[in-house]
Amino acid sequence: MKRKMVVWFMTAAAALVCMTGCSAEKQEKTSGQQMGKAQEDTRESITLNVFAAASMTETLEMIQKMYEEESSDVALVFNFDSSGTLKTQIQEGADCDLFISAAQKQMDQMDSQADPSVNEEDLDFVLEGSRVDLLENQVVLAVPKGNPAGIESFEDLGTDKLQILALGNEDVPVGAYSTEILTNLGLLDDLEKEGKITYGSNVKEVTTQVSEASADAGIIYATDAYSAGLATVAEAGNELCQPAVYPAAVLNTSKHQKEAQAFLDYLQTEECMKVFETVGFIRAH
Numbered sequence: 001m002k003r004k005m006v007v008w009f010m011t012a013a014a015a016l017v018c019m020t021g022c023s024a025e026k027q028e029k030t031s032g033q034q035m036g037k038a039q040e041d042t043r044e045s046i047t048l049n050v051f052a053a054a055s056m057t058e059t060l061e062m063i064q065k066m067y068e069e070e071s072s073d074v075a076l077v078f079n080f081d082s083s084g085t086l087k088t089q090i091q092e093g094a095d096c097d098l099f100i101s102a103a104q105k106q107m108d109q110m111d112s113q114a115d116p117s118v119n120e121e122d123l124d125f126v127l128e129g130s131r132v133d134l135l136e137n138q139v140v141l142a143v144p145k146g147n148p149a150g151i152e153s154f155e156d157l158g159t160d161k162l163q164i165l166a167l168g169n170e171d172v173p174v175g176a177y178s179t180e181i182l183t184n185l186g187l188l189d190d191l192e193k194e195g196k197i198t199y200g201s202n203v204k205e206v207t208t209q210v211s212e213a214s215a216d217a218g219i220i221y222a223t224d225a226y227s228a229g230l231a232t233v234a235e236a237g238n239e240l241c242q243p244a245v246y247p248a249a250v251l252n253t254s255k256h257q258k259e260a261q262a263f264l265d266y267l268q269t270e271e272c273m274k275v276f277e278t279v280g281f282i283r284a285h
Helices: 002-042 054-070 083-091 103-107 173-184 186-195 202-213 224-229 259-267 271-277
Strands: 046-053 074-081 098-100 132-137 140-141 163-169 195-202 219-221 229-234 244-249
Touching: 046 054, 046 083, 046 259, 054 074, 054 202, 054 224, 054 259, 074 083, 074 202, 074 259, 083 098, 083 103, 098 259, 103 140, 140 173, 140 202, 140 224, 163 173, 173 186, 173 202, 173 219, 186 219, 195 202, 202 219, 202 224, 219 224, 224 229, 224 271, 229 244, 244 259
Parallel strands: 046 074, 046 098, 163 195, 163 219
Antiparallel strands: 098 244, 132 244, 140 219, 140 229
16 A cells, blocks of 8 residues: 555656646746747837938839838838928938939939039038939820810910919929920910919929819829829920939938838839839839
């Protein structure tokens, strides 16, 4: 009887040791997993502030979802406006990591490597080696649904068909292209004298005026016409205005230059170019 009791106690003790060891091992493993998850959860995500021309709103918002799925530790925050307004904001100290302009002028004004006749303030914001020509857009003449005024060409802007023409301000890229077109056609002075021009602070404002038929026509980008569902009746060739090239660059004031460059590289991939092309952008030559 005593022998049986001893055997029973030894067996129970062994079982207890095994259970204690297994429990400790399981607890240690669980604790390790929790610590790993905690470290992952507390890992600081990077916020990239991207200042981009208003005409890129729709495409960049699509690309934002794609990129944040691929790079979960990077959050993209966009500021869309006219390139001139964005340039001023950067110059005044706004937090920006990547700048995409709708024209070379605004980028040149911030690039120490640009011609001093353009960079008159001797600004130095562009990170050396990061600047690229990203996209090209087409400047077009758009009309409201149904084209009530019957405008079919840029030349029609000089006829009685036109009562109001919507343009961007001259200090924004689309406005500068519009001024160039109308000057080359010899129409600008007469239209201004006749009070037939209404202005918008960026291309989205001009597009809205045409969409709401508060203007008989407007000079905008093909991409904005597409996104707004507007008909275009004419395209401005190189004989009327210079190509609408979109340069992009990482800023040397950025605290996240490596991550900003990675996103800029991503924008140049075939995957992103397909998104840009859906609205009418093309890869810059």
